[in-house]
Amino acid sequence: MKRRKGHEIDYAGKKYVSLHELCDDLDLPYSPLAHKYYRTKDIEQSVERAKKVKDAQTYTVWGREYKSLTDIAKEYGTSAAVISKRLQDGKTAEEAIAEIIQKETLSFCGKEFHGLAQIANFYGKDYSLVWERLKYSMSMEEALFLPIRQMNKPQYEITYRGKTYQSKRAFARENNIGIVCIREMMENHGVDFETAADILLEIKEKAGIPAEQMITRFPMCMIRGKEYRTLVELAAELKISAAAISTYKNRNGCGRILETLCQMQKEERETYFLDGRAVSYKELMQMGYTSASYQTVPKKKIPLYPQFAGHDFVTGCVDVARIYEEVKSERLEQEKGMQMNM
């Protein structure tokens, strides 16, 4: 079959009858070279461009190879810029993604989530399993939705309230409690599996967390449905440091976090008031007041923590950390009593 006549090219002292022939000879991708040549008619530039595309850096994240940061970003619901920033900080693509999916806002199936734990919880999956699957080169979708293979390992079987489960994880999945929560309870408090599960399910119920909601980690408190996992998270929203809240709580003997916030909200300080605004001693001096005359300026009480104004720390608020402590110590006491009677 007669081939269409191509561009006759001279490159590096060799004659080629077409761009295709050149590409085959130099093992370069045709498309970028042809496009560049079409635009510039400069074969040197075109070859350089094709070499660049061929050598373009690829990124490997947990065994999956990506041509660009944009591709990685699409897979994990983040942006190329967020990944790029971390690469600039000396992290590998894998380290960057590991950090991003834990700490950043991600978009998945048209919804926004804060971290992988929130995505896993939303779809009722155990976070540790989703994380493991991602590391086994599964896509986010596969990690979340592929069915879990049935196991037949009698040595892993456990019994809870007379019902037998394949494994601790299988129980955890069915009851929407992260397996790490159960393991932590067993290890740190020396209780058996059944007691650990009992305690966690009771906490979930008392905190008003729906049974179908997967819990990998209990939030410290909930304010009108919004969960606050850590004090730092809550403090950031209230525009105050976590240490400041902690210090106040400690100094004033406040029981729990919501109690502390309510008490802080009531705190007031006295300040000088001029023309409807609070004025400091320093400002009064700058305004020409003397150490004698400033005392004539009227004083008024204002909130010590103005950033708390308008917040309601009572209605629809659940102190999950308090419930956690109460249920845990009550059950541990019961366990201790039972052991003493044996």
Place this chain on the structure above:
DNA sequence: GGGAAACTAAGGAAGTTAAC
């Protein structure tokens, strides 16, 4: 034999508290 689930444990993040 490879891949996936289960298990274990060390490191580090977060919380607490004393000192400033």
Place this chain on the structure above:
DNA sequence: GTTAACTTCCTTAGTTTCCC
């Protein structure tokens, strides 16, 4: 209110086991 030392416990790397 901040800092830093200390404690608690959560995250995840590493290992084992066994299904496909």
